[in-house]
Amino acid sequence: MRFAELWETLLPLGRDAVTGGYRRYSFTPADLACREWFASAAAQRGMRASTDRNGNLWAWWDAPGDLGGQAAGPGSASAGPGARLGGPGAGFGGVGAGFGGVGGAVVTGSHLDSVPDGGAFDGPLGVVSAFAAIDRLRAQGFTPARPVAVAAFCEEEGGRFGLACLGSRLLTGAVQPAAARELRDGDGVTLAEAMAGAGLDPDGLGADEELLASVGAVVELHIEQGSALDGLGAAVGIAEGIWPHGRWRLDFTGRADHAGTTRLADRRDPMLPFAAAVLEARQAASAHGALATFGKVTAEPGAANAISSAVSAWLDARAPDQSALDRTVGQIESAARRAADVQGVEVGVRRESFTPPVEFDPALRARLAAALAAQGMQAPVLPTGAGHDAGVLAARLPAGMLFVRNRTGVSHSPAEHAEPADCEAGVAALAAVLAELAGR
Numbered sequence: 069m070r071f072a073e074l075w076e077t078l079l080p081l082g083r084d085a086v087t088g089g090y091r092r093y094s095f096t097p098a099d100l101a102c103r104e105w106f107a108s109a110a111a112q113r114g115m116r117a118s119t120d121r122n123g124n125l126w127a128w129w130d131a132p133g134d135l136g137g138q139a140a141g142p143g144s145a146s147a148g149p150g151a152r153l154g155g156p157g158a159g160f161g162g163v164g165a166g167f168g169g170v171g172g173a174v175v176t177g178s179h180l181d182s183v184p185d186g187g188a189f190d191g192p193l194g195v196v197s198a199f200a201a202i203d204r205l206r207a208q209g210f211t212p213a214r215p216v217a218v219a220a221f222c223e224e225e226g227g228r229f230g231l232a233c234l235g236s237r238l239l240t241g242a243v244q245p246a247a248a249r250e251l252r253d254g255d256g257v258t259l260a261e262a263m264a265g266a267g268l269d270p271d272g273l274g275a276d277e278e279l280l281a282s283v284g285a286v287v288e289l290h291i292e293q294g295s296a297l298d299g300l301g302a303a304v305g306i307a308e309g310i311w312p313h314g315r316w317r318l319d320f321t322g323r324a325d326h327a328g329t330t331r332l333a334d335r336r337d338p339m340l341p342f343a344a345a346v347l348e349a350r351q352a353a354s355a356h357g358a359l360a361t362f363g364k365v366t367a368e369p370g371a372a373n374a375i376s377s378a379v380s381a382w383l384d385a386r387a388p389d390q391s392a393l394d395r396t397v398g399q400i401e402s403a404a405r406r407a408a409d410v411q412g413v414e415v416g417v418r419r420e421s422f423t424p425p426v427e428f429d430p431a432l433r434a435r436l437a438a439a440l441a442a443q444g445m446q447a448p449v450l451p452t453g454a455g456h457d458a459g460v461l462a463a464r465l466p467a468g469m470l471f472v473r474n475r476t477g478v479s480h481s482p483a484e485h486a487e488p489a490d491c492e493a494g495v496a497a498l499a500a501v502l503a504e505l506a507g508r
């Protein structure tokens with residue numbers, strides 16, 4: 069099946085009629101529709117579909133001669149509804165023995181969930197391209213020497229439970245299952261409750277060593293979340309690594325007072341050091357080749373005619389390396405403290421989350437580049453400031469990524485866009501990569 073044909077079948081699911089953006093939050097009806105779509109895409113291709121213990125979806129193209137061990141597995145009932153949203157038991161029977169390490173399965177795919185009013189491509193492009201690449205390989209008569217799997221990782225965006233890459237973090241043991249079960253959405257529903265409501269068993273959450281041992285390499289295809297490829301005139305790129313990134317919370321505490329009667333000299337206004345921090349964020353990021361953003365701020369009591377008593381702000385900072393990130397954040401923190409001192413304001417800075425730098429496997433990256441070069445595709449190597457499941461999985465497995473040109477350069481918005489010809493180029497690139505990695 070051509071990419072465009074399969075793409076059209078997924079496009080309407082979870083799209084908001086008013087904004088045109090997607091609201092595919094984990095375990096909501098929109099997400100369950102996407103999961104049904106995945107199961108049916110697998111069934112149409114005769115691929116064995118299963119849901120692992122962490123809610124991630126898998127579709128397996130087994131290698132000939134490898135069927136003996138796998139056919140008996142409980143996950144082999146690909147078309148049955150029980151296999152779609154089965155509990156942990158529906159996972160990985162039979163896979164693994166003899167296929168771990170470098171000889172293990174080649175996994176591709178991405179995620180199907182979205183941020184609030186996200187675009188159509190972030191995540192789904194990688195899943196649809198994976199199925200389309202398999203169709204392409206089959207049409208070419210290719211037979212894999214090791215299993216090829218399409219995966220759709222659960223809650224990648226953290227759009228419902230607030231923790232990005234939750235499915236891959238649980239799979240690799242980067243998040244403790246007990247803590248994950250207690251994560252709550254905006255309505256107070258826990259992950260455990262939401263999973264149970266979708267027919268999954270939250271008691272099964274946690275690292276899946278058997279599954280990890282069955283995988284030899286991971287290649288995630290993703291729309292570029294920027295416009296570097298467009299600037300370079302290339303349809304497809306290869307990821308070099310993921311910048312270290314984190315989130316810091318800054319709390320400024322001053323004194324509430326009347327905006328019309330308090331002399332300037334008598335004020336302890338927390339908004340002023342906050343403003344200094346915002347301006348410094350731009351300066352520091354520019355000086356260190358980093359990115360620093362205050363995207364969320366709250367003011368107490370929040371009255372238009374009162375000096376604030378407290379301002380809380382969240383800094384998102386990302387940089388090419390740890391030292392640039394440390395210097396960027398350090399400079400912003402110093403500026404905030406200096407300005408707070410001048411204004412008689414207290415300031416507290418707390419790191420809320422942090423993801424260390426990821427360098428994708430250099431040997432795998434070289435194989436991706438060679439496979440694309442053999443097809444006459446020149447794929448530039450790009451760093452990225454965005455987190456991805458492949459980055460989480462890179463801690464345990466050889467992992468790599470392909471990026472597809474984004475004509476608008478916009479991401480996490482309905483404006484993100486990949487041209488049909490670029491999507492086809494992405495499928496061709498992924499097919500070449502899968503043939504290289506899963507071939508004889």
Ligand SMILES: [Zn+2]
Nearest residue numbers: 190191224290
């Ligand atoms: Zn994504």
